[in-house]
Amino acid sequence: MKIIDDLSRCVGCALCSSVCPQKCIEMEKKEIGFLYPKINKDLCIGCGKCKNACPLNKTNIINQTDSCYALLDKDEFSRVKSASGGASNVFANHILKNDGVFCGCRLNEELEAIHDIADVSDDLEQYRDSKYVQSNMTHTWEKIDKVLNENKTLLFTGTPCQAAAVRSKYGTRDDLYICDFICSGVPDPAIFKLYLAKIGKNEGKKINKFYFRDKSCGWKKSAIRIVFDDGTEKKIPRKDSMYYSLFGNNLFFRQSCYKCEFKQFKTHSDLTIGDWWGIEKFRADIDDDKGCSLVIINTPKGAELLEHVKDDVVLVDTPIEFAIQTHPKIMKSINSNPYRTLFYKMFNGDIDSLNKAYERCIGDSITDKIKRKLYLYFNIKK
Numbered sequence: 001m002k003i004i005d006d007l008s009r010c011v012g013c014a015l016c017s018s019v020c021p022q023k024c025i026e027m028e029k030k031e032i033g034f035l036y037p038k039i040n041k042d043l044c045i046g047c048g049k050c051k052n053a054c055p056l057n058k059t060n061i062i063n064q065t066d067s068c069y070a071l072l073d074k075d076e077f078s079r080v081k082s083a084s085g086g087a088s089n090v091f092a093n094h095i096l097k098n099d100g101v102f103c104g105c106r107l108n109e110e111l112e113a114i115h116d117i118a119d120v121s122d123d124l125e126q127y128r129d130s131k132y133v134q135s136n137m138t139h140t141w142e143k144i145d146k147v148l149n150e151n152k153t154l155l156f157t158g159t160p161c162q163a164a165a166v167r168s169k170y171g172t173r174d175d176l177y178i179c180d181f182i183c184s185g186v187p188d189p190a191i192f193k194l195y196l197a198k199i200g201k202n203e204g205k206k207i208n209k210f211y212f213r214d215k216s217c218g219w220k221k222s223a224i225r226i227v228f229d230d231g232t233e234k235k236i237p238r239k240d241s242m243y244y245s246l247f248g249n250n251l252f253f254r255q256s257c258y259k260c261e262f263k264q265f266k267t268h269s270d271l272t273i274g275d276w277w278g279i280e281k282f283r284a285d286i287d288d289d290k291g292c293s294l295v296i297i298n299t300p301k302g303a304e305l306l307e308h309v310k311d312d313v314v315l316v317d318t319p320i321e322f323a324i325q326t327h328p329k330i331m332k333s334i335n336s337n338p339y340r341t342l343f344y345k346m347f348n349g350d351i352d353s354l355n356k357a358y359e360r361c362i363g364d365s366i367t368d369k370i371k372r373k374l375y376l377y378f379n380i381k382k
């Protein structure tokens, strides 16, 4: 039994594992922290439910993308805590106020990114801010099942591939809203974990909270903010962070992200949100450097959700063509880095090998640069 023809297309949503009636699919770590399904062949009865559920095997896109907006949450406190204009939180708040439930990504006590459920407004705090690491949905499916079985309205927010998985399982229904975001790709959870360990070791403290995009120096200069268990804090500008350097060099994304199958509006969501980088070129008057969200409406249900929140936000109609120009990732996957294979060959899961792989693949020293040239010559040009 094969779930998909080529496992490098697998997005790691864990839907196959959740629908298996034999419970014979386990999500196991590969390369090094990404989850992939492993079928226990002795238990598999070949029913094909996993294959039918897999979002990569679904082509029935329902989207009719037609409008695009800039959005700013009028609640500035909330906007400043969000990654961009606070769109996600505004939608989630509306759902919760109407006795619905929100499903999104938070960092758990071990600072691992997981998809979980929030049903009171106070819980939303931990869902704000983008977590630039793949979130784990292994234990999320049964929670979503429960919410929908109780006839509650659910808003799901996640990557385009996670959104496609949710649509694949539950289809189109009145009590379900699906929101995805413009996505560069999802980084390796094992590397995020090691990055945290490295900072903790250097500082000699335990990390309590981690924020990927603190806006205290402005949205455009947002930085990493870390809160330690003794209450002290550290800020790391993105340009000085090893993690963002790996991110910017496209080195540690999931394999499927380099050939994302949900680009060019092949989205299964009702609406798509993103960072409205470049809004100042279109409407300088709404750019206060506290964050601006881009919202693309994909279905009438998405338009309905936006209509519900319109009194809570500043909303500006913007041309979709301009969004496409300023956000190449709407149309195209990230480029693969020619040293990614080398990086994963050198990196074996510990801090030492991470440092060495980082230097070899991105480092500035003459030796590393020469070694990279030789690597390209012998491995790519041949």
Ligand SMILES: Cc1cc2nc3c(=O)[nH]c(=O)nc-3n(C[C@H](O)[C@H](O)[C@H](O)COP(=O)(O)OP(=O)(O)OC[C@H]3O[C@@H](n4cnc5c(N)ncnc54)[C@H](O)[C@@H]3O)c2cc1C
Pocket: 081, 082, 083, 084, 085, 086, 087, 088, 089, 103, 104, 105, 106, 113, 127, 128, 129, 130, 131, 132, 133, 134, 135, 157, 158, 159, 181, 182, 183, 184, 185, 186, 187, 273, 274, 275, 276, 291, 293, 294, 327, 329
């Ligand atoms: C891995 C990743 C890559 C991204 N790449 C781009 C990009 O290239 N261009 C762009 O314009 N925008 C990108 N975004 C989206 C952007 O960072 C903001 O999330 C978006 O602008 C919405 O901002 P906000 O202020 O509305 O909400 P935020 O406060 O950012 O809320 C984020 C929402 O996304 C969910 N979320 C957070 N982290 C994850 C995760 N790891 N997996 C799944 N769901 C998550 C949360 O549950 C929350 O609902 C990316 C986000 C992530 C997580």
